[in-house]
Amino acid sequence: MNQPPTPPVARALQAMGVPHRVFRHDEPIRSLEQAAAARGQSPQQLVRSILFRVGAGEYVLVLAAGPEQISWPALRRHLGKSRLTMAKPAEVLEITGYRVGTVGPAGLKTSLPVLVDESVLAQEEISMGSGERDVAVILRVEDLLRALGDYQVVNLR
Numbered sequence: 001m002n003q004p005p006t007p008p009v010a011r012a013l014q015a016m017g018v019p020h021r022v023f024r025h026d027e028p029i030r031s032l033e034q035a036a037a038a039r040g041q042s043p044q045q046l047v048r049s050i051l052f053r054v055g056a057g058e059y060v061l062v063l064a065a066g067p068e069q070i071s072w073p074a075l076r077r078h079l080g081k082s083r084l085t086m087a088k089p090a091e092v093l094e095i096t097g098y099r100v101g102t103v104g105p106a107g108l109k110t111s112l113p114v115l116v117d118e119s120v121l122a123q124e125e126i127s128m129g130s131g132e133r134d135v136a137v138i139l140r141v142e143d144l145l146r147a148l149g150d151y152q153v154v155n156l157r
Contacts, residue, residue: 008097008131012107013139018147020139022130029134032067039127039136043067047120047128047144049103051087051095051112054079059087059095061105061112062156065119065126070156078115078154097131104129104137106147114151120144121153 006014006022013020029035036043044066052060052075060079064070076084089100097109105114105128120126126144127136145151 007135007137008107009104009128009137010130013137013147016106016147018106018139018143020137020143023127023136023138025134025136027134035127035136039138041125041127041138044119045123045126047126049096049105049129051092051103052084053087053091054081054084059091059110059112060115061096061103061108062115062117063105063120063128064117064156065123068119068157070117074154074156075115078156098129099133102129102131102133102135104131105144106137107131114148115154115156116145116148116151117156118153119157 010022023039025038032043032046036046047063047065050062052062054060092100095110096103123141125140127138130137
């Protein structure tokens with residue numbers, strides 16, 4: 001039986017020697033809660049990678065755990081910007097190399113500053129986008145942080 005190809009985020013983690021495992025969903029995922037249940041995790045263990053445009057050609061990737069919203073005022077304050085927007089789907093694909101809903105912070109097409117919300121650090125194990133639909137990468141938070149290299153921990157709640 002043929003193995004499916006390794007998703008791009010997992011390939012990047014492999015190249016860095018970061019332990020992880022790939023989880024393939026049996027059916028299309030329609031919610032964070034559904035994804036968490038299928039992976040045997042709580043919704044707080046699912047890390048979302050959200051791309052923000054902070055200026056002309058200037059972007060930042062924010063990692064946040066669970067279903068809670070990021071505080072826009074806190075993000076603007078941290079970045080020292082009065083205006084910022086979430087990147088449009090075409091920008092997400094162009095900048096990260098991944099489609100919205102599949103973005104993970106490894107193997108990005110463009111090197112980006114990464115902000116890690118404190119909510120991510122509250123977990124021991126997390127799952128995140130793999131670069132492919134309905135496929136996740138599961139790893140320990142300490143391994144994620146090692147893979148990120150240069151990042152900032154922030155409180156965006």
